[in-house]
Amino acid sequence: MIAKRIVVIGGTAAGPKAAARASRLDQNAEVILLQKAPELSMASCGYPYYVSGMFKEREKLLCTPSGVVRDPAFFAGAKGITAMVETEAVSIDRESKVVSWINAAGNNGLLAYDKLILCTGSVPKMPPIPGRDLKGVTTLHSMADADAMRSWAEHSSGKKAVVIGGGLIGMEACEALCHAGVDVTVVEALPQILGFLDTELALLVENHARAKGAKIITGVGLSALEGENGQIGSARLADGRVLPCDLVVMAIGVAPNTALAKAAGLEIGAFGGIAVNDFMATSDPNIYAAGDCVEITNRLTGKKMLAPYGDLANLEGRVAGENAVLGDSVRFPGTIGSGICKVFDFTAASTGLSERRAREAGFDVVTAINASPDKPGFMGAKPLVSKMVADRATGRILGFACVGPGDVNRQASEMAVAVAAGWTVDEMAMADLPYAPPYSQAIDHAIATAHILQNKMRGLMTGISSVEAKALFDAGGPLYILDVRGHDEFKENQLGRGETLIPLGQLRGRVNELPKDKNATILSFCKVSMRGYEAQRILESAGYTDVRVMEGGLMAWPYTNEL
Amino acid sequence: MIAKRIVVIGGTAAGPKAAARASRLDQNAEVILLQKAPELSMASCGYPYYVSGMFKEREKLLCTPSGVVRDPAFFAGAKGITAMVETEAVSIDRESKVVSWINAAGNNGLLAYDKLILCTGSVPKMPPIPGRDLKGVTTLHSMADADAMRSWAEHSSGKKAVVIGGGLIGMEACEALCHAGVDVTVVEALPQILGFLDTELALLVENHARAKGAKIITGVGLSALEGENGQIGSARLADGRVLPCDLVVMAIGVAPNTALAKAAGLEIGAFGGIAVNDFMATSDPNIYAAGDCVEITNRLTGKKMLAPYGDLANLEGRVAGENAVLGDSVRFPGTIGSGICKVFDFTAASTGLSERRAREAGFDVVTAINASPDKPGFMGAKPLVSKMVADRATGRILGFACVGPGDVNRQASEMAVAVAAGWTVDEMAMADLPYAPPYSQAIDHAIATAHILQNKMRGLMTGISSVEAKALFDAGGPLYILDVRGHDEFKENQLGRGETLIPLGQLRGRVNELPKDKNATILSFCKVSMRGYEAQRILESAGYTDVRVMEGGLMAWPYTNEL
Incomplete structure (x- = not known):
């Protein structure tokens, strides 16, 4: 038997996972990973914590739990994978099944493949405004971004930064820079920060961030970035306000990186991501794709969506890697949309659909809000505020969000399973969860939220x-x-x-x-x-x-x- | 319409919940709560933390989240419930629908009821050995027990205590007394502590408790308690060892308190609890029962079992209270068996069936053990060790246990929903959980456990x-x-x-x-x-x-x- 060659393009999350899975399942397969950046398997979700100075060693973002840096030698020895870093895939000849590449040293070459896996990730969105190329305008997307922002933050206590975008990355960047002593203003064009939350909960997080010293401006867009000698000096808002600043962080979201796929003629979906089926196969059966570059199915709406999250990238990569070596056998079920982020001493999390998104998707919904401590008072309880969204006719829980200084993590995690399992409010109301005073209330917070929603649905409470x-x-x-x-x-x-x-x-x-x-x-x-x-x-x-x-x-x- | 009278016997967890639910659903109903103890709605699961001195105010065990003590005046004003404390129900005349009572002041009387709800709780088991009545031999079951143990512990640093039983309460009592500076030995007759865990995990908790200074003896029973002048002096084990001690805590479990129900001729189940149907109705349609005194259905085995847990007592009480006023409409689905406890810096949790219990129940099982950090290393990760148990033929997850210094709470909570939802290992392997570095690994610990089990089930890993x-x-x-x-x-x-x-x-x-x-x-x-x-x-x-x-x-x- 001639060994199969699997080529994987992209070395951050989905790519290394796909390559490792493929290599483990078929030890005879030759697995080659092409990575444009010098680093591999970067824990990119950890960039804000590196920028904040929570830890100083950048290697921590690159190493295994036992402390080994995931470099090409590691991939070769431990995983049997040839990882080519600082190497960019330039084009794909699908007919000949060949990828052409160039590297930082100026070399180039061709790589034949039996199966190709595209994990080209995403690119940060940049608004089409003047001044976007000024020095001091950055994103927090790559290891290089993180390194640069870290070294800036280290010596910029008292300086001013403006973060454009109050989403997950924007708020994490805001907190990171605040911790580094920077004076931060977040500018969000929408009326609220954290668009995955409904307004009631988002406002609570906003209040908290303000109380921690961050300035937050909502409902106003950015109109221009201004500066002198090519260096950022201020951000001009649509309402005329001018915010002097030494750094601007663009955090208005990411777009799937599909240049290579498009040039190769692969099908692109309605939302701009590479179209894949349940097996993570593209329109070319010899090419799979996974991670931020694809669009996947929302399990609640049945519709396609972009879901650029590190955890999904790993799960998708695992499926793509397996199907690439064993033939299409494992299906990726899609996403329900689960997210969590730390905003100073608050956690904000959401799983499934918010009320707004559920209504947009055409559901007739009922909702309930619950404010209560996470634990009994004698255990040093901290508040939680949550919102549950259910389909009025069937009682099926469509979504759950929770914010506060309390243990949001437990609540959002258990509810993510309940939402994915298709549980109704009545089922959640009877959940049998682990209880002891250090860990929850006797009636768990999310169960109590279900009780409130149950009472509302039965007309007991208005x-x-x-x-x-x-x-x-x-x-x-x-x-x-x-x-x-x-x-x-x-x-x-x-x-x-x-x-x-x-x-x-x-x-x-x-x-x-x-x-x-x-x-x-x-x-x-x-x-x-x-x-x-x-x-x-x-x-x-x-x-x-x-x-x-x-x-x-x-x-x-x-x-x-x-x- | 003549107002209904609902009489509830028992005022700890299930009773107050049943009474409150009944009163809320039918404001015209007269709801009367009989409670033998002087206190109401005691947070009995909090006793160990009171004993340890973590907090000093006993009122904290008795008050609402907003700090109001739940006394008869509170029940009358806020809930519209007549709570009669220090009042014991003596007998039930089912034919006349009358309860007779006596109280601490020596008064007695009769109370007619339309519906009766029995929430008589449990009594701690005592082994039939000599010396069990010595002074200094106690349980940690009532508020009076907790008060006595607290005042003993306050002045007993350096003294010796023996805890008989290494279950949940035993280990919590052990930790509480250790924190108070007491020299504690736990004696467990079975070969391991924490019987809800399989051996691999129980041993890790045992090691940790030892490292924290607790002495633990397993596989040896107690044969006698000895002392002088009526005061405990030592515990004699079956192997002849004698452990000098100033206090003995009996924590070998509880038995349903069914004396009243038995005397009234209500049906008692095979495990000694009051038999109830899905509506929490006893064999008498006018009498409901909830909490530690009943036996309920295990949702995984379909068999009845005793499940004396505070969270279930609340859920059962809510169902009983509702059905008592509105007629049988809400069903209690039973339990999967979820528990969690703090043992020093470890948490130990289990949901569903352990391997041992699954085998006893006749399942052909496959299992996997996963040891990995709860979070990325750069976030200050702590280890978790978990075990997943699944049915070999269907892949359905039957149980999950997790121990360690890491965030066991999230893992056990999400898995409790997965087990109750009947998820298979393959479904859990694709769960869409909230991820950010402060909260979990990109591939959540339990998802990783499912991946390992998946690999084992497919023959990829032995x-x-x-x-x-x-x-x-x-x-x-x-x-x-x-x-x-x-x-x-x-x-x-x-x-x-x-x-x-x-x-x-x-x-x-x-x-x-x-x-x-x-x-x-x-x-x-x-x-x-x-x-x-x-x-x-x-x-x-x-x-x-x-x-x-x-x-x-x-x-x-x-x-x-x-x-």
Whole structure:
């Protein structure tokens, strides 16, 4: 048997995984990896933590858990893979099954393949504005970017940076630079940061980032970058504001890197990524593709999407590597869209569809917001605010998001499985999760969120979100706002919208103090709105017909308080 | 309409939850809660942390997240529930639907009910041995126990305690007393602590507890407690050893408290718990039961079992409370068996069936062990060791356990949903979980465990556990043991079983140093056995037919090293 040759283009995440899987499954296959950068298997999601100075050794981004740098010698010895670094694939001749390459030393050559795997990744988007080529305008996409930003940050305490884009990378870059002592302003053209979150939750994260010293401007685009002698000096916003700065980080997203695939005539999908089937095969059965350069199926909508995440790149690469050597046998099921990021002392995570995205996808949704501590109070609990989104007709959970200083990680991880498993709200309401006080509440936070949504779906609770409540306040119509917390809590902080305080324990005896009109609109709340919900039940039994609960209570109220 | 009266017996976890749910769903119902203890809604799972001195205020075990103590006034005002504390239900007249009670003040009375909910909890098991009534012999079951143990521990630094039972409560009590400066010995009659874990993982926890200063004796029972003047002085073990001590904590488990139910003629199940159907209704349709006193269905085996856990008590109570007021409408789906506990700096968790329990239940299982860091190294990763158990024929995941200083909580929580959802190993291998370096590896630990199990099930990897490897060593047959780590790692620590070191990177070139007999048994390993697995693939392609990988490598080896 003549050994198969597998050529893999791209050496960051999907590429090395595909190559390693292929090599392990067929020890006789010749596996060759082409990598344009000098480094291999960079932990690119770790760049912000390197920039922040959390660790100093760049090798940590490049080595295995046992501390070996993943260089060509490592790939040859441990994996049986020939890794050619600083080597760029220039073109693909699909008919002859040959890749042509050039390298940094000026050499070039041709590589015949039996199977080719494209893992060409993504390129950062750059807005078409003046000044984008000024020195000091950068992205945080490559190891070279990270090195440059790290060495800048090391000596720039007190200097000013503007981060364009308040998405995941933008907020991570913001935190990294803040930690390095830089004065950071994030500029986000959309009305909120972290587009994967609905507004109620995004605002809480925004408040927290501001409290930590970051400046955040939303709803205003960038119009130009300006400077002198080719060096950045300021960012000009669409509303005329000028932000003086020494560094601009462009973080408005990435686009799939498909130049090679396009030139080779491979099919490109509607979203601009390389089109692949469930086997990660492109329109050419001898060519697979994986990672940021492809578009994959959203398991909830059934539609294709771009999903440039490091974890998916690895899973896709594993499938591509296997199918390339064994023939199409393993299917990649697609994504539900799961993301998590650290924003100072907060974590923000989302899995599945947000309410906004679910509505855009045509779902008729019901939602619930839950604010509650992650653990019992005696264990040093920290708050969590979450939102669950379900399909109204079937009760299927479409998405879950969670933010706060508490253990968001557990919540988002368990819910990612629940969403992918197609669980309904009723099923989540009965989940059997590990419980002990150091790890969760007796009724886990996400289970409690499911209980709230269950109550709403059954008409037991009429809840509105903080955003809806604010709209109600702003509308200025007749509204009785009822705070059912205790006197001590009321002294500490207030909603400040003309509310009346009647502690829950007294409500049954003081119903006569409420509006005489039983059809009056009453909005009840407390710290987290558990008591607010009890109040609604009491008032409804007293004959009131329009009692609403402000979900998540004061803890989830993002307009005056910080969580 | 005449208001319904719901009487709930028991005020710890299931009872208050059932009462609150009933009251919320039917504001007109009269809900009366009888509680024998003076306290209500005690966070009994928090007792060990109170005993350890982690917090000093006992009220923290009794109050709501907003700091209000859950006393009868709170229940009346906030919940509309009449809570009668220090009041014991003496008997139930099912025909007349009346409960008779007495209270601490010496009063007694009768309470008619429309629906009755029994949440009588459990009683700690006591072994039938001499000396069990000595002063200084206690359990950690009630608030009174916790108060007494707390005040003892406060002034007993340097004193000696013996904990009988190395289960969840036993190990928590052990840690609590160690933190208080007490010299603690745990005595477990079974060959290992933490019976919900398989041996490979339990031994790692045991090593850790020992390293933290706890003494642990396994495989030896208690034969007598001895003392003078009615005060405990020592514990005598079955092997003749005598352990001097000032305190003995009995933690050999709990039994359902069914005295009242039995006397009333309600059906009791095969495991000694009150028999209930899916609606949490007993054999009397007017009487429901929930919490530690009932037996429930294991969703994996379909068989009944006792599951005395605080989280389940809450979920069961919610169902019982709802069905009691609205008629049987909500079903409790049963348990998969999820538990987690803190043992010093380790967490130990399990969900679903261990290998041992799966085999006992008649499953033909395949398993895999994975040792790997919870996060990337540059984020300050901590180790995790996990074991996944699946049904061989269908690939359905039956159980997952995880121990270590890393973030076990995320792993066990996501896997609890996967097990309950009936996911197969292949489904878990493609899970789409939230990933960022502060929260997990790019390939999440549990996904990696699924990958290992997938490789085993497909015959790509032949792995054996540490326990099986030790049996192989002990058997003394011909065996070539191959360590494929680097020279530096080898210098640091060794398995010490006569192994040969050939770093993986050199293996392809040094195959000639291995046994000439291609049928020789070779056991390969490394730090976590990822490289051990690569070595197996290389050797098999070189013609070796019996290469096995020691799963989890040195990190999961419990006989000489500490994790």
